[in-house]
Amino acid sequence: MPSSSLALGAISLDEALASVDTSTLLLLFGMLAHVEALSRSGFYGWAGSYLVDFTGTASRLTVGTLVVAVFSSVALNDATVLLLTPILVQVIRNADIDPVPPLIAVVLGANIGSAATLIALQQAARRGVDISIRRLLSVDVPVAIVTSAVAVLMLNAGL
Known part of the structure; x- marks a missing residue:
């Protein structure tokens, strides 16, 4: 939702960046890497x-x-x-x-x-x-x- 709120001008770029949870993004990236490893195996x-x-x-x-x-x-x-x-x-x-x-x-x-x-x-x-x-x-x-x-x-x- 930060991107749509940003596009509509409801929040600033700084607020949008602050709303991104990097730990969640890293978890999902790790899971995707895990999925790929399981697939290849x-x-x-x-x-x-x-x-x-x-x-x-x-x-x-x-x-x-x-x-x-x-x-x-x-x-x-x-x-x-x-x-x-x-x-x-x-x-x-x-x-x-x-x-x-x-x-x-x-x-x-x-x-x-x-x-x-x-x-x-x-x-x-x-x-x-x-x-x-x-x-x-x-x-x-x-x-x-x-x-x-x-x-x-x-x-x-x-x-």
Whole structure:
């Protein structure tokens, strides 16, 4: 958003540059380097083959990709999506299935999982929002569980 705000004149160049979080950019760059290394090593081909054997059907693959929610609860959802999407793309190519439901499941899972984590708590604190761990556990975790169930139902129904 800093670029659009800058283009519209809502913020100055200095404010736009100050809003860029270099630690996040470095994390994403590191994840992209990691993804490339895993790709060159053949990991994604191996993991994709295992995933197809384990899930067996496109429907179970789609619902299974909601496991991303678990990964997103312990890591940034951006990093989780960057690491797991290439595996899914490999599976989709090899299995010749509709790519939309599994890819939507990854995005849903990443966002659902990250909503009920200490990472979300930390990001809220950065923005000046005061959220206690008690509220996180009593409100956000049940919401994440319910939205996961809704996502599974939607994906099973074919969106």
